[in-house]
Amino acid sequence: MWQKLRGRPAFALLAVGCLGLVGTGMVIQDLDNLQPCPLCIFQRLLYLVIALWALLGLVLPRAHRLALVLTGLTALGGLATAGYQTWLQWVNDPALECSYTNPNLIERLVDWLGTRFPSLFLATGFCSSRDWTLFDLSMANWSLICFGAIVGWLWVIGKGRR
Numbered sequence: 001m002w003q004k005l006r007g008r009p010a011f012a013l014l015a016v017g018c019l020g021l022v023g024t025g026m027v028i029q030d031l032d033n034l035q036p037c038p039l040c041i042f043q044r045l046l047y048l049v050i051a052l053w054a055l056l057g058l059v060l061p062r063a064h065r066l067a068l069v070l071t072g073l074t075a076l077g078g079l080a081t082a083g084y085q086t087w088l089q090w091v092n093d094p095a096l097e098c099s100y101t102n103p104n105l106i107e108r109l110v111d112w113l114g115t116r117f118p119s120l121f122l123a124t125g126f127c128s129s130r131d132w133t134l135f136d137l138s139m140a141n142w143s144l145i146c147f148g149a150i151v152g153w154l155w156v157i158g159k160g161r162r
Helices: 008-031 038-059 061-091 105-116 139-160
Strands: none
Touching: 008 038, 008 061, 008 139, 038 061, 038 105, 038 139, 061 139
């Protein structure tokens, strides 16, 4: 079964899946009146970038290897970001909270995107908040699982390219 999901179909599924994750996150945000934090928005951006790299692999068959590498690096960045936010929620120390007064590079990028596309990228929440859970897992926990699944999916795709 997995042999049929290599190459273009695999990239198409990855792009649709990532766009679906972003859409699902936005619907949950609206329905539950959630305030996403800078790390949440950055993860949303990373899902969109992964979808973009997957579309590159879909439309340019000769760029499959490049698309795999770029998607993999982006997914690893997402895994690290979601892991960090999961840790912040576990520690729950206000001193480690995302800063709105002295923003780092990621927070400045999110702020810049939020001023241009507020419905998609406006961050107003706190990174250590666990405002939403499903099966006792926060949105950051689910994002960690999803980025891990993407890395695993890329390994399956890449293994078949040898």
